[in-house]
Amino acid sequence: MAEENNTQETPKVDNAGSTPTPTTAPTEAAENQSAEAGAQPQQRENNNRGGRGRGGRDDRGGGRGRGRGGRDDRRGGRNQDDDGEELIEKLVHINRVSKTVKGGKRFGFAALVVVGDGKGRVGFGHGKAREVPEAINKATAAAKKKMVRVALKEGRTLHHDGKGRFGAGKVNVRSAPAGTGIIAGGPMRAVFESLGVADVVTKSVGSSNPYNMIRATFDALQNQTSPKSVAQRRGKKIADLLGRGGASVAEAEADAAAVVE
Known part of the structure; x- marks a missing residue:
């Protein structure tokens, strides 16, 4: 009988000792998950704020890079004038210039453009601006205003040396x-x-x-x-x-x- 009582009491101790374990473990896990869940939104919010700030600076820098790279695209081409006349535009030279001011130096670009109609009229102009496309536009507008007519022989060469x-x-x-x-x-x-x-x-x-x-x-x-x-x-x-x-x-x-x- 004593052995049976011992065998019967042992599971009770084990059961009694094992019962608190499953009840306390889920509670601690839930608390840890809730703490992590509360920290993740704040961390994501901080990351988003930092990402927007960095992304804004990168976007502005990328805009300047695209503007400077535009000079290679305007080496030569045909565009129509306001009067519908087709003109040939040639970007001859582009130079980086600087202007010394009180706070330091301001850098810009100077463009030299030749414009002609391919039929005996040609002009040149130059312009300066902070960005390359704007400098090219200024030079092109100046070249169109100063176009001159040149006498050609048979429409292909000069009359004399x-x-x-x-x-x-x-x-x-x-x-x-x-x-x-x-x-x-x-x-x-x-x-x-x-x-x-x-x-x-x-x-x-x-x-x-x-x-x-x-x-x-x-x-x-x-x-x-x-x-x-x-x-x-x-x-x-x-x-x-x-x-x-x-x-x-x-x-x-x-x-x-x-x-x-």
């Missing part, structure tokens, strides 16, 4: 037969491509400053004269001027009829 000079920039331009192409480099090529010249030979013998080269090239182009303008100024016929080189009257008249401008 010429020289241009501005400051230390010196250039030589020569007419060329059909098939020669545009033999020019740097800023001068942009001018002749916008002008619509297909055959020309050029040489720069002075400063390589793009601003001086552009102005010297325009000086040479503005000195170009056509037989038609000379004949009108002297009060003679175009055939009379063309016939002085030893050509026959028929050849002179044919050449005069072929002169468009």
Whole structure:
């Protein structure tokens, strides 16, 4: 009987000792979960506040990067003017400039643009702004206002050789037969491509400053004269001027009829 009582009392102690264990464990787990759940929203809120602040600065920085990268997209293209005329725009040079003020330095950009219609009209302009696209727009607007007309022979080359000079920039331009192409480099090529010249030979013998080269090239182009303008100024016929080189009257008249401008 004593052994049976011992066997019967042992499970009671075990049961009595085991009963508090499952009752207390869930309570502690629930309290821990509730504490963690209360801390997570606050932590997420702090993270969100920090993320918005950092994201705002990154977005502003990305906007400036996209603006500066726009200069490569405007190297050359065709755009329509306000009058519906299709113009050729060439970005010749872009430079980073700075202005010293009381608080330090302000950095900006200077753009040099050549604009032409490909039919004998061309102009150049430059502009400065804090961002590249705005500087290009200013330069393009200035170039459109200063477009000049250049006399072309057969619509593809110059009538005669010429020289241009501005400051230390010196250039030589020569007419060329059909098939020669545009033999020019740097800023001068942009001018002749916008002008619509297909055959020309050029040489720069002075400063390589793009601003001086552009102005010297325009000086040479503005000195170009056509037989038609000379004949009108002297009060003679175009055939009379063309016939002085030893050509026959028929050849002179044919050449005069072929002169468009």
